[in-house]
Amino acid sequence: MTIPRMHVLFPFDPDTLLSGVKEFEAALLKELKKRNLENEVKVLETGSIGVTGKGILMVVYPEGVYYSNLKISDIPRIVEEHFIKGRPVKEFFLGEVPARFVKREKLGLVREQRRVVLENAGIIDPENIEEYIATGGYEALEKVLTSMKPEEVIDEVKKSGLRGRGGAGFPTGLKWELTRKAEGDEKYIICNADEGEPGTFKDRLILEGDPHKLLEGMIIGGYAIGASKGYIYVRGEYELSINRMQKAIDDAYKYNILGKNILGTDFSFDLEIKKGAGAYVCGEETALIESLEGKRGQPRNKPPYPVTHGLWMKPTAVNNVETIANVPPIVMRGAEWFRKLGTEKCPGTKVFTILGHVVYPGLIEVEMGTTLRDIIFNYGGGIKDGKKFKGALVGGAAGVFVPQKLLDVKMDFDSLKEYKAVLGSGAILVLNEDTCMVDMLFSIIRFFKHESCGQCSPCRIGTYELYTLINKVRSGEAKEEDLEMMIGLSEVMNDSSFCPLGQSLIMPVKSAIENFREEFVAHFDKNYRCEKCRR
Amino acid sequence: MTREEIFKKYGKSKDNLLYIMHDVQDNNPRHYLSEEDLKEVANWLGLSYSYVHGVATFYSMYSLKPRGKYIIRVCESPTCHLMGSSDIILELVKHLGVGIGETTKDELFTLELTSCIGVCGVAPAMMINNEAYGNLTPERIAQIIEEKRREAR
Numbered sequence: 285m286t287i288p289r290m291h292v293l294f295p296f297d298p299d300t301l302l303s304g305v306k307e308f309e310a311a312l313l314k315e316l317k318k319r320n321l322e323n324e325v326k327v328l329e330t331g332s333i334g335v336t337g338k339g340i341l342m343v344v345y346p347e348g349v350y351y352s353n354l355k356i357s358d359i360p361r362i363v364e365e366h367f368i369k370g371r372p373v374k375e376f377f378l379g380e381v382p383a384r385f386v387k388r389e390k391l392g393l394v395r396e397q398r399r400v401v402l403e404n405a406g407i408i409d410p411e412n413i414e415e416y417i418a419t420g421g422y423e424a425l426e427k428v429l430t431s432m433k434p435e436e437v438i439d440e441v442k443k444s445g446l447r448g449r450g451g452a453g454f455p456t457g458l459k460w461e462l463t464r465k466a467e468g469d470e471k472y473i474i475c476n477a478d479e480g481e482p483g484t485f486k487d488r489l490i491l492e493g494d495p496h497k498l499l500e501g502m503i504i505g506g507y508a509i510g511a512s513k514g515y516i517y518v519r520g521e522y523e524l525s526i527n528r529m530q531k532a533i534d535d536a537y538k539y540n541i542l543g544k545n546i547l548g549t550d551f552s553f554d555l556e557i558k559k560g561a562g563a564y565v566c567g568e569e570t571a572l573i574e575s576l577e578g579k580r581g582q583p584r585n586k587p588p589y590p591v592t593h594g595l596w597m598k599p600t601a602v603n604n605v606e607t608i609a610n611v612p613p614i615v616m617r618g619a620e621w622f623r624k625l626g627t628e629k630c631p632g633t634k635v636f637t638i639l640g641h642v643v644y645p646g647l648i649e650v651e652m653g654t655t656l657r658d659i660i661f662n663y664g665g666g667i668k669d670g671k672k673f674k675g676a677l678v679g680g681a682a683g684v685f686v687p688q689k690l691l692d693v694k695m696d697f698d699s700l701k702e703y704k705a706v707l708g709s710g711a712i713l714v715l716n717e718d719t720c721m722v723d724m725l726f727s728i729i730r731f732f733k734h735e736s737c738g739q740c741s742p743c744r745i746g747t748y749e750l751y752t753l754i755n756k757v758r759s760g761e762a763k764e765e766d767l768e769m770m771i772g773l774s775e776v777m778n779d780s781s782f783c784p785l786g787q788s789l790i791m792p793v794k795s796a797i798e799n800f801r802e803e804f805v806a807h808f809d810k811n812y813r814c815e816k817c818r819r
Numbered sequence: 820m821t822r823e824e825i826f827k828k829y830g831k832s833k834d835n836l837l838y839i840m841h842d843v844q845d846n847n848p849r850h851y852l853s854e855e856d857l858k859e860v861a862n863w864l865g866l867s868y869s870y871v872h873g874v875a876t877f878y879s880m881y882s883l884k885p886r887g888k889y890i891i892r893v894c895e896s897p898t899c900h901l902m903g904s905s906d907i908i909l910e911l912v913k914h915l916g917v918g919i920g921e922t923t924k925d926e927l928f929t930l931e932l933t934s935c936i937g938v939c940g941v942a943p944a945m946m947i948n949n950e951a952y953g954n955l956t957p958e959r960i961a962q963i964i965e966e967k968r969r970e971a972r
Contacts, residue, residue, distance in 0.1 A: 298953075301951075302953060336941050337940055479937065482897050482898060483898045485937035485940075519937075521880070558837075559841060560880075562933070562934075563879065578833050578837055645939070646940050723900075730895070731934060
């Protein structure tokens, strides 16, 4: 057997695929064959490395060189110079290398990420189960099945302090314990991969970059709560995620990691993917369960909660993708290790998406409690085109507009709560000085108006009324009292809506109007010109 | 796959309604669920037509109107909006000569809006069938549409 002296990694994600990475890879393989290098240089496909908008990317080891914006016509030169003569072609290096995708390599950069759930994403081939196993994958599962009682698993997760990464921050261990203790002959574990929060694609990176980590976490979770069946509910729009996940499940069955008597133990567990059909509200756990049962995805009355009355009214634990992906590392390395990361009340890491007017839009995983300033200015590279920072929408559409003065807020569940803000999905949309806040709020309200499921009147009518009001502001027909009306209306919606969809509009509405009131007031003037509001 | 084959693949379990409709729609050359489709699905699962219709209209990925060969779905969520999706939508409307939710006369393109498609790093973005397009500018729209027109010939 020949051991390759070089490894070439191609991150496959929607961005690189649309840049033509597949054709590029085929052309490179052809060139390697032509030059008799196919045994020396091994080409691998990996998941996203979190870099976006830089065309075709290629990572070459052992040097750990990142190439970007590659064209097929560049291949002969790279092969000749780098692969044969050992001189990396500087011209194609990924510009000023942002620290955020540098993991184990040292490129003279100061900053590093702390990757736990994304530790393998972009490093291993997500479609190859053996690569996952080679990184220590499924060892946690083996440990659990051969040496731990379900209660001990729950205990370890409880001790770790892991909290749900879907937005609410509910303690995962407690959720599992409640499900385990609930009465019922059959129990289920569901992974919520209906990632619909605008500006969020962290779960997609896990599904596409390291699907087996999620599988492993699901099986461990199933064992802990006493379930023999699990579901992964993925957005219908995430075609690549569904395919990768399905491949992972099929392989796991072949390796007896799923199915009957897993790894020769008494534990049996089946896992199935369910595909959504485009409805934001299905991210709410009871709506998701309704959808899984083949119905309209309308939220149920709570209580009872899914832990006692979930899928088919049986005890069900619904966990977010990122939450579950944290489980194998916790089991393997222990609760104490996990607690060393992040803050006391919010241990661990968090995956954030940094978007909008920043130099490096993309995704990072850092410890809980990292400041917003750090994330935007160091990892995100600051504001693009030398503009000034105006604010950031933190937590997705159901998030809060954070003004400049709060930039030093720590990004974790509790610190944000002090400012009536939320961590939400971890989406950070950065706005520069040219942004019109009225226009941004309009976009959010329009989104909610479209996604309101129509089941309860406060949300159905409220979103419509808010939409009318924000349009009044846009067109210059609003008065001061309309702003008060908007805040009052969203407060009523917060008090009386059936589910978090209608309840959360108060956050963007209130924070936009309160923090940027002058701008709203300026729009009252008929002569005020605003390009964004098209007047 | 025929409708009957899809039905057999999933069996008569009501919780499979969404997946059956996904497959039936994908198999329809006009990418939609016809009245007949819905009736047959309802019959197969022993559900009422109104129930099936209710589910189909709840989710945005199902269409009850015939659509074109290429379904263009432009993201209009806050990130893409911030990065200029309104101009992209206007350009598409102008270039295709249809409004949102409409199909061109040659049955090639249907223009739709969608919420976040998860490629926000390259906003503004859209999807044409299952392919994502990012970093869009009004100029690129014309190119992409022309490319698709050539491809269809």
